[in-house]
Amino acid sequence: MGNSIVNTRDQRFVLYEQIGIDKLFTTDKYSGFSRDMVDMVLTEAEKFAVEMLLPAYDIADKQDPATFKDGKVHAPVCFQEPYRRYCEAGWIGPAVPVELGGQGLPMSVFAACLELFGAANYAFQMYPGLTLGAASMIATHGTPEQVQKYALKMFSGEWSGTMCLTEPGAGSDVGASRTSARKLPDGTYSITGTKCFISSGDHDLTRQIVHPVLARIEGDPPGTKGISIFIVPKYRVEADGSLGKANDVVASNIEHKMGIKGSATCTLNFGENGACTGELLGNEREGIKIMFQMMNEARFGTGMQGLDFASAAFEHAVQYAKERIQSKKIEDFTNPAAESVAIINHADIRRSLLWMKAHVEGMRAMNYFIAYCIDQEHCAATEEEKERAKGFVDLLTPICKAYCTDRGVEICSLGMDVFGGYGYCSEYPMEQYVRDVKIATIYEGTNYIQSLDFVGRKLGQNKGKNIMNLFGEITKIIQSAKSVEALSSYAVHLENAMNSTIALTMRLGQWAKSLDYIIPVMNARPLLMIVGDVVIGWKLFEAAIIAQEKLAALYARLGVNEAQGRALAKDNSEVAFYQGKLANARYFASNVLPTIDGRCACIGLTDKTPVEMAEESFSV
Amino acid sequence: MNIIACVKQVPDTEAQIKVKADGSGIEDGQIKWVMNPYDEFGVEEALKLKEKNGGDVTIVSVGPARAMETIRTALAMGADKGIHISDPALDNADAFVTASALAAAIKGLPHDIIFCGQRAIDDDSGQVGAMLAELLGIPQLTLVTKLDFAGSSVKVIRPIEGAQLSIETSLPCVVTAQKGLNEPRYASLPGIMKAKKKPVDVKNAAALGIASDVKAKVAKVVPPPARAAGKIICGDDAAQKAAELARCLREEAKAI
Numbered sequence: 001m002g003n004s005i006v007n008t009r010d011q012r013f014v015l016y017e018q019i020g021i022d023k024l025f026t027t028d029k030y031s032g033f034s035r036d037m038v039d040m041v042l043t044e045a046e047k048f049a050v051e052m053l054l055p056a057y058d059i060a061d062k063q064d065p066a067t068f069k070d071g072k073v074h075a076p077v078c079f080q081e082p083y084r085r086y087c088e089a090g091w092i093g094p095a096v097p098v099e100l101g102g103q104g105l106p107m108s109v110f111a112a113c114l115e116l117f118g119a120a121n122y123a124f125q126m127y128p129g130l131t132l133g134a135a136s137m138i139a140t141h142g143t144p145e146q147v148q149k150y151a152l153k154m155f156s157g158e159w160s161g162t163m164c165l166t167e168p169g170a171g172s173d174v175g176a177s178r179t180s181a182r183k184l185p186d187g188t189y190s191i192t193g194t195k196c197f198i199s200s201g202d203h204d205l206t207r208q209i210v211h212p213v214l215a216r217i218e219g220d221p222p223g224t225k226g227i228s229i230f231i232v233p234k235y236r237v238e239a240d241g242s243l244g245k246a247n248d249v250v251a252s253n254i255e256h257k258m259g260i261k262g263s264a265t266c267t268l269n270f271g272e273n274g275a276c277t278g279e280l281l282g283n284e285r286e287g288i289k290i291m292f293q294m295m296n297e298a299r300f301g302t303g304m305q306g307l308d309f310a311s312a313a314f315e316h317a318v319q320y321a322k323e324r325i326q327s328k329k330i331e332d333f334t335n336p337a338a339e340s341v342a343i344i345n346h347a348d349i350r351r352s353l354l355w356m357k358a359h360v361e362g363m364r365a366m367n368y369f370i371a372y373c374i375d376q377e378h379c380a381a382t383e384e385e386k387e388r389a390k391g392f393v394d395l396l397t398p399i400c401k402a403y404c405t406d407r408g409v410e411i412c413s414l415g416m417d418v419f420g421g422y423g424y425c426s427e428y429p430m431e432q433y434v435r436d437v438k439i440a441t442i443y444e445g446t447n448y449i450q451s452l453d454f455v456g457r458k459l460g461q462n463k464g465k466n467i468m469n470l471f472g473e474i475t476k477i478i479q480s481a482k483s484v485e486a487l488s489s490y491a492v493h494l495e496n497a498m499n500s501t502i503a504l505t506m507r508l509g510q511w512a513k514s515l516d517y518i519i520p521v522m523n524a525r526p527l528l529m530i531v532g533d534v535v536i537g538w539k540l541f542e543a544a545i546i547a548q549e550k551l552a553a554l555y556a557r558l559g560v561n562e563a564q565g566r567a568l569a570k571d572n573s574e575v576a577f578y579q580g581k582l583a584n585a586r587y588f589a590s591n592v593l594p595t596i597d598g599r600c601a602c603i604g605l606t607d608k609t610p611v612e613m614a615e616e617s618f619s620v
Numbered sequence: 621m622n623i624i625a626c627v628k629q630v631p632d633t634e635a636q637i638k639v640k641a642d643g644s645g646i647e648d649g650q651i652k653w654v655m656n657p658y659d660e661f662g663v664e665e666a667l668k669l670k671e672k673n674g675g676d677v678t679i680v681s682v683g684p685a686r687a688m689e690t691i692r693t694a695l696a697m698g699a700d701k702g703i704h705i706s707d708p709a710l711d712n713a714d715a716f717v718t719a720s721a722l723a724a725a726i727k728g729l730p731h732d733i734i735f736c737g738q739r740a741i742d743d744d745s746g747q748v749g750a751m752l753a754e755l756l757g758i759p760q761l762t763l764v765t766k767l768d769f770a771g772s773s774v775k776v777i778r779p780i781e782g783a784q785l786s787i788e789t790s791l792p793c794v795v796t797a798q799k800g801l802n803e804p805r806y807a808s809l810p811g812i813m814k815a816k817k818k819p820v821d822v823k824n825a826a827a828l829g830i831a832s833d834v835k836a837k838v839a840k841v842v843p844p845p846a847r848a849a850g851k852i853i854c855g856d857d858a859a860q861k862a863a864e865l866a867r868c869l870r871e872e873a874k875a876i
Contacts, residue, residue, distance in 0.1 A: 003634075037816055040692060044807050052806075090809035103809050571638075573650045 003050050004319060005119040005312040009577055010361055011042065011112045014368045017550075018543055021108050021372065027379040030106055038109050041094070045113035048089065049120035052082040057121045060262030061432050066203065068254045073202035076262045079124050083205045087157025091117070092128045093135065100139055100147070101155040111304065111371035115364070118308030122436060123262030127160060127200050129301055134161025134212050137294040138231065141282040149237055150210050159208040163294055164195040164232075164268065171197075172449050174288070175224035179215040179270065184277065191215055191232055191278045192271035197443070201266025202234070202251035208243055209234040212294065213270065213278060214287050221285075229287035230278030232270060248276035259435030295445070296397055300370060302444040303400030306408030307363045309437035313415030313430060314356040320428075321349050321418055349418060355591070356411050358584040362536035363404045365543060370396050391466035395458050396535070402450035402525070403532030405440035412437045451524035454531070459505060467505065474498050474538040481541045486548050486582060490589035494537045497596035501534050504600040511606075518611055523603045530599055537593050540585045547581035554578070621675030622730040625666040625699065626722055626752070627659040629683050629690040630742040643840040655690045658737025660804040661797035666735050667698045668802065669769055676700040678729060682710060682721045688820065695815035696807035702820035703729075709825050714836040719751035724828035726756065731792050733774065738763050738796040749796035759793040765800040 002008070015021050016035065024030040060066075060076035067074045075083075086092070095110040096102025117125045135154035139147050153159040170176040179193025191213060195201075202209065211232045220226035236244040248271050255265040270276045282290045321344035329345055332338030343349045369392075376389035416423035416430040423430040441447045459467055478498070481491035504527070511519045520527065554575055555565040569576035631637060635651040655663070666677045677699040681687050684706060691702040705721045713721065726734060734756075739746030753760030765784075766777035775788040776795065807815075825831065853868065855861035869875045 032813070034816070036689070036692070037812060040689070040696060040807070040812050040815070041809065043693075044696070044809075044812065048806055085806065088808060089806050094809050103813055105809070 002315060003046060004315050005049070005054065006046075006116050006308075007311070007315065007361075008042065008046055008116075009573075010364060011115070012039075013543070013577070013581075014361075014365050015108060015112060017546055018365055018539075019108065019368060019372050021106060021375075024106050024108075024372075024375055024379060027381075029104075029379040030375070032104070033106065033109075041105065041109060042112055042116075044089070045091070045116045048086070048091070049116040052085060053117060053120035053124055056082060056124060056262070058429065058432065060121070060123055061259075061436075062426070065261035066254055066264035068251070073204070073251050073254055073264050073266060075127065075203040075205045075264055076123075079127070079205060079262060082121075082124060083127065083157070086128060092157045093132050093155045096132075096136070096139075096155050101152055106372075107374040108368050108372040111368050114301070114304055115308055115311065115367075118304055119312040121262070122305055122308055123260040126260070126263045127203070127205055128157065130163060130200050130298075131157065131159075131161040133294045133297050133301070134163060134210060136297065137212060137290065138210075138281065140293055141290045142231070146231060146279065146281070149241065150231060150233070153208070153241075154210060158206065159210055160200060160203075160206040161210045161212070162198050162200050163291070163298065164198055164201075164211050164213040165291065166197045167194060168196050172446060174214065175222070175227070177214055177216060177227060179213065181215040181217045181228060181230060181278065183217065188277045188279055189215075189217070189230055190271060190274065191230060191276045192274070194267065194269050196267045197255065198266045198268050199263055199443075201264065201268045203264045207235070208237075209249075211249065211268070212281065212291065214291060215278075217284060224288045226285055227287040228284050229281045229290050231281050232276065232278035236277070248273050258438060259432070260439055296393075298444050299397050299401040299450070300367070302440050303363075303397075303402075303404040304367055305440045306401075306404030306406070306437065307360070307367055308408075309433050309440075310356070310360045310363065310404070310408040310411035313412040313433045313437075314353075314360045316429060316433075317356065317415040317418040318344075318353055321353060324419075326420075343418070352414050352418060354583060354587045356414055357580070358540060358588045358592075359407050359411060359536065361543070361581075361584055362540045362588070363407065365539035366396065366535055367400055367404065369539070370400055387462075388469055391462055391469055394461055395454075395466040395470060398450040398454040398458060399528060399532045399535060401444065402441070402447035402454070402528050403536075405437070406447060406529065407532075408437045409434075409441060447528075448525055451528040452521070454528045455508065455520050455524045459508065470535070471498060471502060474534065477538055477541050477545070480545050481585075484545055484548050487541065487544055487585060490586050491541065493589040493593040494534070494541055497534050497537060497593040500597045500600040501530055504530070504603060507604065516606055518608060519603065519606050522608070522611060526599060526603060530596055533592055533596060537585075537588055540581075540588050543581045544585035547578035551575065551578045551582075621669065621673045622732045623666045623669055623675055623677045624726055624729065624731050624734040625659070625663045625677060625679055625694065626734065626736045626748070627663065627679055627681045627690055627694055628656045628737070628740045628742075629653045629681065629687040630656045630740055633657075633741065639841050639843045643842060645838070645841055653686060653689065655693055656737050656740045656742075658739060658741070658797055658799070659735075660737075661799065661801045662735030662737055662795070663694045663697055663699065664802045664804040665767060665795070665797060666733075667805070669733065669767075670698075673769060675732075678703065680722055680725050681705065682713060682718050684708075684711065691820055692815045693807055695818045695820075696811040697805055698811060699818075701818055704820055704822045705824075705828065706822055707824040707826075709832045712834065712838070713832060714834040715745045715747035716751060716835045717830070717832050719748045719755055720830050720833075721825070721828060722748070722752050723755035724830050725823060726752075733769075733791055734758075734794045736794060736796045738798045749794055753794035756792075756794070759789040760796070761787055761789060761793060762796040763798040764795050765798050767795060767801065 025033050056078040059078045064076040064078050093102040094105040095107045098104050131154050135151045138151040154161050165174055167177055181189040181191050183189055213230045213232045214227050216226050217228055233247055234249050236247050238244045250269045251266040252269055253267050322342055324343045325340050326343050327340055328338045329341050373389040373392040377386055380386035412433040416434055419430050422428055478491050478495045481487040508520050569579050632652040632654045638647040640647055670677050679691050679694040679699045679702040681691050682705040688704055691704055703725050736749035750760050761776045763778050764776040768775045773790050778785045853861050853864050855864055
């Protein structure tokens with residue numbers, strides 16, 4: 001029996017067997033860590049997620065959501081105790097350097113912890129998640145005084161944080177921001193404006209909330225170029241670090257949302273009474289650049305949200321499919337004496353479950369790999385390795401965000417289908433998963449914004465070296481898979497898919513320089529999903545090659561041949577696990593990868609109907 | 621104050637237990653292992669005593685190599701050092717041998733109070749704490765749900781049917797922890813980082829001068845019989861169904 005939200009065996013497979021994070025422990029930076037230590041961290045994270053966070057998941061959705069009462073915002077009451085214990089146990093910033101109050105844990109390990117927390121209760125996780133992002137940004141770009149004054153208390157969880165970008169008239173177009181800043185004689189700034197959709201914008205889990213706010217200093221140019229970023233606390237901070245009077249930051253309401261109801265989504269008014277002050281973070285007019293640090297981390301976090309829910313929905317669906325009895329086996333359909341069986345015996349359920357499983361495990365492998373590349377940036381021996389690792393992080397971050405959230409929504413929906421009518425009812429968590437995951441395709445830069453970033457910026461970044469490095473890695477796996485008998489015929493599909501994708505990306509450059517520039521702009525989302533599928537295929541084959549080796553060793557140890565070995569899955573969970581990895585690669589290669597050629601061909605037709613047709617023709 | 625907490629590594633309550641084909645025990649290769657939940661109460665109480673009165677907490681465990689994980693977990697919760705009694709000769713230890721091993725290890729240590737879980741959730745024997753007290757020749761307070769320390773004595777509450785006993789004894793003594801004593805803390809991340817550097821002595825049977833002289837042998841482990849299929853009582857109306865139910869209970873189940 002698992003924990004019903006995340007397969008911890010697979011987490012360890014990805015970390016230890018697929019990525020091999022033990023390599024990190026030989027570097028100076030991570031020399032204090034070892035596998036048994038990481039195991040303990042993962043075990044504690046799982047325990048905390050299951051015992052403290054999971055019980056509040058349903059409650060914070062139904063009886064005890066975030067509320068706005070008498071002008072005050074309240075987080076779910078059922079979050080108070082878990083939040084206190086979360087901070088006490090040091091979960092806000094395990095990957096933060098020791099000197100800032102963290103433990104210097106590898107990001108790859110923290111990603112695995114985050115998956116457990118997010119799958120248990122994502123709405124809860126948003127409060128400490130945003131705090132970590134805001135504090136990290138202040139730690140990187142702030143003055144030593146600002147780090148001391150704000151970041152340390154945020155890393156400990158005593159104070160919390162937000163990110164204030166969006167305004168009623170400035171969503172995807174952040175450059176349209178109207179919030180303004182006026183320099184005061186003491187060097188601080190008076191802030192005026194309204195921000196909306198601010199997660200954790202106001203609540204009572206902490207008394208102090210620190211808002212990083214994008215605003216334009218009076219007289220600065222329009223657009224993103226003229227935007228600066230300010231640290232704006234809810235309460236002014238006295239010289240001794242204690243909290244002074246309110247800083248004229250007022251939450252005027254919270255949104256009533258489809259999901260993540262435990263997360264307080266606020267409209268914040270800054271300086272309605274002209275008494276809101278903020279400190280400049282970094283230099284003037286560098287707001288967007290600075291905020292991008294937090295945005296990139298948050299994009300990874302949102303991609304993790306897609307994975308979290310996909311994982312929880314999948315684990316629930318498998319469990320249910322094994323228990324729910326309905327209909328006879330297809331081969332017994334005409335036999336009146338045959339008994340009904342668990343629905344996992346039915347072909348469509350199996351196909352659905354394997355589609356979910358392959359995606360969940362592929363996304364887990366991709367996301368942890370991104371986290372591992374962040375670790376490599378910190379500990380690489382050479383500049384070249386560092387740059388290569390950073391290249392992967394840059395390139396894969398928009399894929400992580402958009403791919404995992406789009407697929408996350410599909411996986412939750414398919415998981416609900418496995419439950420049938422019961423899945424649509426609130427007795428089971430599936431309907432909450434479907435509602436809670438959907439926001440992830442929208443916030444933190446919509447998936448179209450991610451796709452534009454990917455196609456317009458990331459593909460060509462570093463003169464195309466990043467994407468070529470990626471294809472280089474994939475090619476290595478294709479070659480290895482071809483030499484594995486159990487995989488060779490399937491590896492061809494990954495090769496074809498990659499080649500079609502390479503050919504398409506070559507044409508992008510030509511389109512960009514011609515009147516056809518609208519083709520990549522219009523097809524950015526399908527383009528991102530194509531590359532995403534190739535990346536998932538790569539990770540699934542990488543895992544399958546390892547699994548095949550492990551299986552051969554297991555069979556040899558048990559003294560059985562391959563055919564006998566296959567029958568062992570019923571009683572031997574290791575055999576079953578590795579066989580599942582082979583199934584992932586075979587299924588994905590046979591059912592997803594062959595579609596890529598056709599999808600590339602669609603874009604290659606350069607049809608422009610959507611942009612050429614009359615607006616009126618969409619609906620008369 | 622010198623505080624000892626004894627811990628046992630047991631299968632997770634969620635683990636699916638499979639009995640070995642030859643009935644000699646359970647398949648232990650693929651299950652998740654955790655600290656016995658009753659021992660967690662003991663560790664938590666030990667840590668609370670230490671935080672209030674100073675001193676240190678030593679964790680003692682008898683078990684195979686993997687039991688080290690459980691010792692480290694207790695160290696991550698805040699205990700100071702550990703003793704791991706590990707010896708293949710003790711693999712089939714019964715309650716008596718386990719208690720003897722613990723007693724041998726603890727004898728050489730200063731000890732004011734020793735915590736055990738009231739029983740382990742795997743074999744449910746509930747004897748080790750009591751035997752340990754006897755072997756050390758000190759008082760035992762079992763199934764404790766509340767503990768007050770007063771310098772040289774402790775006062776505890778032990779629930780009994782319909783009432784509760786309030787018992788007081790001098791130190792040193794053995795206390796076995798029952799659910800309700802406290803709410804065990806989670807190991808913190810800084811705690812996990814520090815746990816690795818805390819000392820754990822590994823001792824074998826020879827070093828402790830004990831032998832695996834078991835008093836009880838496990839003859840055979842068998843899984844519980846599979847539950848028989850239920851029976852659905854059909855009938856046209858409630859009265860008819862009730863009559864059939866009564867008949868089944870009387871004639872088939874012989875319950876009435």
